[in-house]
Amino acid sequence: MDFALILFVLSVISGVLWFYDVFKARKLRAKGEPDPWWVEYGASFFPVILPIFMLRSFWIEPFRIPSGSMYPTLYVGDFILVNKYAYGIRLPVLNKKVVEIGNPQRGDVMVFRYPHDTRQDYIKRVIGLPGDKLEYANKRLTINGEAMAVRPDGDFLIPQTFDVFQKLEEDLGGGRKHMMLNNRDAQPFVPEQMVVPHVYSDNCSYSGSGVTCTVPEGHYFVMGDNRDQSADSRVWGFVPDENIVGRAFFVWFHADRILPPSGVSFGRIGSFH
Structure with missing residues (x-):
């Protein structure tokens, strides 16, 4: 329950x-x-x-980030606030939308119920909107035939493992820029090990270089900012609109045992994109 x-x-x-x-x-x-x-x-x-x-139910709900799939935007131990009405007013428990207010936009950080087990809440970045055709091949993103620009921004140290990943700024268009990570040593994609069959599997094609998908109506394609350490729409498919919880917008606290000396970092507090 x-x-x-x-x-x-x-x-x-x-x-x-x-x-x-x-x-x-x-x-x-x-x-x-x-x-x-x-x-x-x-x-x-x-x-x-x-x-x-x-x-x-109708305004703001707190969540805690449990994994590193959204590094460098969100850290393990971040406590975030999620705007519940940004994408429409929904009935509590049933999650049925009764008032249209807005829809997810490309670049939004969104919380949703995992399509394969709705008891679990996931958080990822919205990459593909309904009707989009996108390709993520050799660790580069193309949406509707347009390659998304990236700019190298140094390296990023993963706190838990101390691995060093490449940090890049990705431009999703319309001024929607965000930071992401690539693991230089990771393969682009391993379909036989990663892909989970889903309702719209036929909308996607997979290869060792990546994935190409057409987003069905009423669904969204999402990805973690930590691209090589994120199980997302490349793996398990699209997010239906009825699974949406809200738009994440603010880190209000951070606490994690790996941060010395107390595990509390007030420097993490603030908005993000």
Whole structure:
């Protein structure tokens, strides 16, 4: 059972108890009689639980980064905020969109439910939009026939392993630039070891140099910024719109055991792209 569902159930139960107490039970109690236990420990939680549930469901939800697939943009141990309404208002728990506000844009860092196991939340960068034809071959990206420009930006030390990867700035067009990593020693692609069959497998072709895909309607192609250490749309396919959680936009805290001396780094706090 996920946390959103737990909050929803607690909100309903505490809300029913609160309304019952306010509009009926309280009027039946003798003056000065103490509140029963179910009011004290149940209905009293409603004013606290409801705002939390509404905040997480419709506005902002916190997440923690568990892996290094988004280096150098996001670090293991980053605590981030996700804008839940950026791509439309969705019903809590059901995640059904009821109000259109916007759609993911190329370059957005997006949180979504993993298509092969919706109990898991993933975070990647949006690379391909519905209808796009893209190719990632020999570690270079082409979208709709246009090669995306890259600019070398030195090296990057992976904190956990101390591996040194090449850092590059990739331009996705329209001023949407971001940093990414390439492992000079990694093969471009190994289809027989990496590809997970998915509904739209026929939309993609694979080779030792990379992958070419046409993004189906209502779906998105996503990739990690740590290109050679990310299982993403190249491996398991596209993200359907109904799996979208929101757009990540801010690191509000960082804590990880590998950072000396306390594992806390306030220098990580701030927005990103």
